[in-house]
Amino acid sequence: MTESISVVVVDDDALVRAGLGLILGGAPEVRVVGDAGDGDDGVALVRRERPDVVLMDIRMPRVDGIEATRQIVALEGGTSRVIVLTTFDTDDMVVQALRAGAAGFLLKDTPPDRLVAAVRAAAAGEPTLSPSVTAQLIERVSGSGRAAADDAGRRAARRRLGTLTDREREVAVVLARGLSNAEIAAELYLGVPTVKTHVSRILDKLGAANRVQAAIAVHDAGGASS
Known part of the structure; x- marks a missing residue:
């Protein structure tokens, strides 16, 4: 039997909350355990x-999704993965949310099957x-608020990357492409469980809340050449 995935929906539009609840409720392994109308109640x-x-x-x-995401990611012992919802994929606030620790984003008109698939992926x-969206976002995030080529930032990123083993760095470089x-596993001829272990250690060593933040660190460090 597949282990259930618990989900909380946070949106100020009651119709959106109801719609998402209906879609997710149709997936046998997904349980919507609650919803909230603003970030404060959501946290x-x-x-x-x-x-x-x-x-x-x-x-x-009251509290927008960016601040709510930041607070959720910072919860002691918290493991909830945040997917931000947006109307436009070019929304600068999406970039801010990813920097705050969101694991990814979905457009509000995402088809139901893809929404459920994204929830499953995030839970896993x-x-x-x-990959294409990841590359665009890394470029935007790296250039937002500070120059990607900033020497101090690059040195700090290289120090973090230097804590990785050779294999972890190899995995990190591929991870940074959004795979x-x-x-x-297929590209590096590794088992999926082994990759999961490496990714977990990479996030921990880089101090990254999610794969996007790890990818940004790799990007800032200049990839595997650091």
Whole structure:
């Protein structure tokens, strides 16, 4: 029997919350354990329920999705993965949310089957961004608020990358292209469980909340040549 995936939905639009609840409720292994209408209530709900995945709107009253994401990622012992919801994939607030620790993003018009697939992927620690989107976001995030070529930033990124073993660095470079664990395993001729172990250690050593942040660190360090 497949282990269930618990989900919390945070959106200020009641119709969106209801719609997402219906879609996710149709997947036998997904349980919507609660919903909230703003970020403040969403953080409180996540703190109480400790869901596997949080679907988080960005623009909300009181506490927006960016700050709520930051607080959820910072929860002591928290393992909830946040997927931000947006209307436009070029939204600069998506970039801010990813920097705050969101694991990925979905457009609000994402087809139901892809929405469920994204929730499954997030729960499994897999990326919820395509390689092409990952590359675009890394470029934007690296250039947002500081220059990617900044010497101090590059040296710091290289120091973090230097804590990795040779194999972990090899995995990190491939991870930075947005590949899933299965794709990394195929490219490097490793088992998927081995890749999962490496990815977990990479995130821990780089101090990254998610794969996007790890990819940014690799990018800032200049890849495997550091």
